Amino acid sequence: MVTLMLLVGAIIVCGVVYALVKGADARITLIGSGILMAAIGGVPMAALDAFAKSMTNSGLIQAVCSVMGFALAVRFTECDKHLINAMASVISRVRFFLIPGVVICTYLVNIALPSAAGTAAAAGAIFIPLLMAAGVGPALAAAAVKCGTYGSMLNPGLAHNPFVAKIAGVDVMDVIGFHYKANLASLLVATICIT
Incomplete structure (x- = not known):
């Protein structure tokens, strides 16, 4: 059975x-x-x-609803695409900085939009063709975007952060303050490896 x-x-x-x-x-x-x-x-x-x-869990509801509302408003107004286009126009001017620039820009967008799938869809639609036009292979271009999709760990509205904070009995910013160095270090290592 x-x-x-x-x-x-x-x-x-x-x-x-x-x-x-x-x-x-x-x-x-x-x-x-x-x-x-x-x-x-x-x-x-x-x-x-x-x-x-x-x-x-009231803390979880507030965090999730506010983040989902913000993400929907940004997607509805297409501000995410404008932000990514602005970043793409800057990083496309410096070829050496193209891959690390895509990783860092995706990471920064993902801090504001804690949906990894939404960030990958919005950033990938702009950055992957940009990288491929510069001669970067499709797998590496996708890896550069994927690498940046854990910036949401620094967002207090990410559903995991308030949940962990409640279990630990601490403020959500204490949780983020504890793991932000490891998060940034992993971003740095992954960016160097991909580059």
Whole structure:
């Protein structure tokens, strides 16, 4: 019985990965697969109960709603594209700085827009063709954009930061203040390696 459940779980995970690669909405896909796994496990309401329990955390609701609202406003007004175009026009003038510039610019955009997928979509649409036109291979161009998508770790509105802060019983800025050096160091190392 346990082996069958593991097999079905592995099939569901493979189906989720396939759906995400094909461009399915990540939230719907992940929520649907979680509900399906909980139902197969015999506790169909477990996924929704866990969601409801985490949504009663007032700090998490404020952070998530404000960040989602800001990201939607920026996307609706297309300010993200204008910011990325402005950055692209500056870094395209210095060829040596092109790859590190893309990584750093994507990182800075991701601090303001804590959605890695949204940042990768907005930045990738501008930066990847820019890098490829300069002779950078597609995989390296994609890696440069991907490398910058963990800037959101410095955003107090990122859902993880307030959640960890609440568990630890500290302020969210204390959490960010503790890990920002490691975050910046990893950015530096990854940028050097990719360059």
